Amino acid sequence: MxxxxxxxxxxxxxxxxxxxxxxxxxxxxxxxxxxxxxxxxxxxxxxxxxxxxxxxxxxxxxxxxxxxxxxxxxxxxxxxxxxxxxxxxxxxxxxxxxxxxxxxxxxxxxxxxxxxxxxxxxxxxxxxxxxxxxxxxxxxxxxxxxxxxxxxxxxxxxxIAAPRRAAVLTALRASVREHAQGEGHAADNRVLNGCRSVVYCRTGHWFAKRRAALIVAASEADFRPLLTEALRSFELPRESALALPGAAVREFLAWVAGRVDQALEAEGGHGTSL
The missing domain is CATH 3.30.460 (Beta Polymerase; domain 2)
Structure with missing residues (x-):
């Protein structure tokens, strides 16, 4: 049909x-x-x-x-x-x-x-x-x-076939690495993509970026101020995105990378080469 x-x-x-x-x-x-x-x-x-x-x-x-x-x-x-x-x-x-x-x-x-x-x-x-x-x-x-x-x-x-979980986790690790470098990506998008990565690692399902940020903010009080500011920025047009504190963004993305690496280890290895 x-x-x-x-x-x-x-x-x-x-x-x-x-x-x-x-x-x-x-x-x-x-x-x-x-x-x-x-x-x-x-x-x-x-x-x-x-x-x-x-x-x-x-x-x-x-x-x-x-x-x-x-x-x-x-x-x-x-x-x-x-x-x-x-x-x-x-x-x-x-x-x-x-x-x-x-x-x-x-x-x-x-x-x-x-x-x-x-x-x-x-x-x-x-x-x-x-x-x-x-x-x-x-x-x-x-x-x-x-x-x-x-x-x-x-x-x-x-x-469309679902890629294997190990391949997805390896891809997430590469995407977090690119977002950590920051080139060509708005800070709020880098942070919210990080939230979505963490929630995927926890659940095996994809959530919208804003919902993922609320889920992570509910469990990670230390990052709540940054996530709140990223969500506020995401409501604005792309050209009006807010400048988020660089050190806080880097710290958050380093934490995200750790969560992805833990998920890969739990999967039984280091994933595939992408």
């Missing part, structure tokens, strides 16, 4: 401000990929029910069959790039996977195309999965498997 955005409105948290945009994105993707299109899925903050207009990106996963001509990918990028398709969100992060790859657990990046575009995102398109750190894609597929919203085509569990 094929689904459109309109079919999902009554049972998903897709915001009204994005529905016509996502419908047009699906329409253009179907026009380019034709019968080779398997699924279009909303992932990220949309899937977790915590999209913040003016702050969040729109994250989309596209799955195509392995017979899709590779010449279709640059055409798809042109059709979906802002402003050819005006993105009402901070940006669009869209990843295209071949069906055979997406259907099995993997710790690789594995994409056919990775497109970043939009008003607040540096324009980028990659057709070589070897160009990108694999950990972001492992985390995205893990979130997609748990909570992805079908916009078109096959249901998420039919097309």
């Amino acid at each position: 094929e689904l459109t955005t309109a079919d999902c409105v009554s049972r998903t948290p897709v915001p009204l401000v994005l529905r016509s945009y996502l419908d047009e994105l699906v329409h253009r993707t179907r026009a380019v990929c034709g019968p080779h299109l398997v699924s279009v899925l909303a992932v990220g903050s949309l899937a977790l029910g915590d999209y913040r207009h003016g702050r969040s990106d729109v994250d989309v996963t596209v799955v195509v069959d392995d017979a899709l001509p590779h010449r279709s990918l640059p055409e798809l990028a042109r059709k979906l790039a802002h402003p050819a398709l005006h993105c009402p969100a901070a940006g669009l992060e869209l990843v295209v996977y071949p069906r055979a790859f997406a259907a099995r657990p993997s710790d690789a990046a594995g994409y056919l195309m990775d497109l970043n575009t939009g008003p607040s995102l540096p324009e980028r398109v990659s057709y070589d999965a070897g160009e990108s750190p694999a950990f972001w894609y492992v985390l995205d597929r893990s979130i997609a498997h748990q909570a992805g919203l079908p916009l078109y085509g096959r249901p998420v569990r039919d097309v």
Whole structure:
């Protein structure tokens, strides 16, 4: 059974401000990929029910069959790039996977195309999965498997396999390391991603960043002032994010890294190489 955005409105948290945009994105993707299109899925903050207009990106996963001509990918990028398709969100992060790859657990990046575009995102398109750190894609597929919203085509569990827990924990360790360096990431997002990492280690499930921060704040009084300030900043547009105290952010992320390492040890090893 094929689904459109309109079919999902009554049972998903897709915001009204994005529905016509996502419908047009699906329409253009179907026009380019034709019968080779398997699924279009909303992932990220949309899937977790915590999209913040003016702050969040729109994250989309596209799955195509392995017979899709590779010449279709640059055409798809042109059709979906802002402003050819005006993105009402901070940006669009869209990843295209071949069906055979997406259907099995993997710790690789594995994409056919990775497109970043939009008003607040540096324009980028990659057709070589070897160009990108694999950990972001492992985390995205893990979130997609748990909570992805079908916009078109096959249901998420039919097309996206859950990466193994050890691979997810290894990916979390790499993401925390990158957030600790701080380059290219707002401080509030680094802190809230850290909260989400800790809650995943505890529960094996993905929570929206704000909910994860409240969970961690409830149990970790020493970090409560920083988490409260990060949540206050996250309510603001991306360009108006608050400056958080650097030493406190670094201390928190070092604590997060320790929790991820403990989870990896409990898993019976040091995970996989990403």
